[in-house]
Amino acid sequence: MRLTRYFLPVVRETPADAQIVSHKLMLRAGLIRQTAAGIYAWLPLGHRVLRNIERIVREEQDKAGAVEMLMPTIQPADLWRQSGRYDAYGPEMLRFPDRKGSEMLYGPTNEEMITQIFLGSVKSYRDLPRTLYHIQWKFRDEVRPRFGIMRGREFLMKDAYSFDLDEAGLKASYAAMFVAYLRTFARLGLQAVPVRAPTGPIGGDLSHEFHILADTGESALFYDAALEDVSRDELLAADASTIARLTGLYAMEEEEHAKVADCPVPADRLRSRRGIEVGHIFAFGTKYSESMGLSVQAADGSQVHPQMGSYGIGVSRLMGAIIEASHDDQGIVWPAAVAPFQVGLINMRADDGSCASAADEIYGRLREAGVATLYDDRDERGGAKFATMDLIGLPWQLIVGPKGLEKGVVELKRRAGGEREELSVESALARLAA
């Protein structure tokens, strides 16, 4: 993508409304634009990152055996009356009438809807187990939206729902999602701490939250220091034994921790830090299958309410968490897995014909090689270009200028760490294509 054709409104001064570093950087780097409290437009660069995060989440869901679908954002109130949550949910749910006066709502979650859909199609235990998911916009009219997209009112969420015949099946489905979550966060370059959670309004008896450790997190956590020692490789290869090990280690939110009479973790191993909740999984059993009237016929001919679970990941919130975890004084440092472009190609002298044509040619070859490249072909000073590239945090910067071309080299710089080296065009391209 040529920067002279792109829409990248970077800002030098930090907008006054932003408090935390990820929010400031998202605004400065032209990723998002606020529309109302807790409601944001995703600008082209931010949208690319969002799609990358979404892709990784999707791949891991698919790998875990979940099946993707898409449910609507708008739901009828009657659906929620069946489960009893229409009244229970409170003002956080955005409600409004349609033109006929029918009561509608903008979905804050989809347990009722998926159960309803399932009910219409599944009658036999032979169709179990199933896990369905979608990645869809949610709206929760938060009392206090804040920190940019971290606590938005409208946000993108991956929510999955599992249906099993019995509790053992539910546990297996829950474990499969647990593993998928560990892998997902690890792939995103994040270290997530699973925390035993109280089950709250969704109900049920088994639940874990996944927190990214960050000073700007909204939750206060207490946990065993051993949780920090889990390696990324181990998480990427997570399996049932990983879950057993992790859930065996103490981790609680402050409120729950306060209720624990004597904490099993020795004082020198007990850590207290803040966390950003990026995922939450629940096994809630038959709560919705009963209230919504979903049952299947078992092998012995009896009718059984399926055991259900639901599993959420805050896809848009993850972007904030990633930036909180990966930035420096100059700007964002994207993990390659989610970077909006892999390479920032800088033409040092757009007014210099031979330099420009050399850069143009390199751009063409990067495109042919399938390397996502943002080509700064603007007629700007080098400093401004470097500052922009550092701010938007692409993993690589490839610098093409007259001085290098005289020596037959271009400069390749890594954003994280800042190492740079001079290479021939051929070897630079080979490096980037790899």
Next chain:
RNA sequence: CGGGGAGUGGCGCAGCCCGGUAGCGCAUCUGCUUUGGGAGCAGAGGGUCGCAGGUUCGAAUCCUGUCUCCCCGACCA
């Protein structure tokens, strides 16, 4: 919802107390000079000061109401 703060060109701010018809920096546009880490000079465009009402000869400045946004707390991906 309770407590605090703020709304003035695209962004960041000053002016408001002591009413007199809007200013600074950045950004933008033009020209010239520059060009390997956010350039310099000269010039230009862009706001009627969140909105409504009131006081006054006169309101960004005073009064009343209202809307919006941000921060702290109780809730959540």
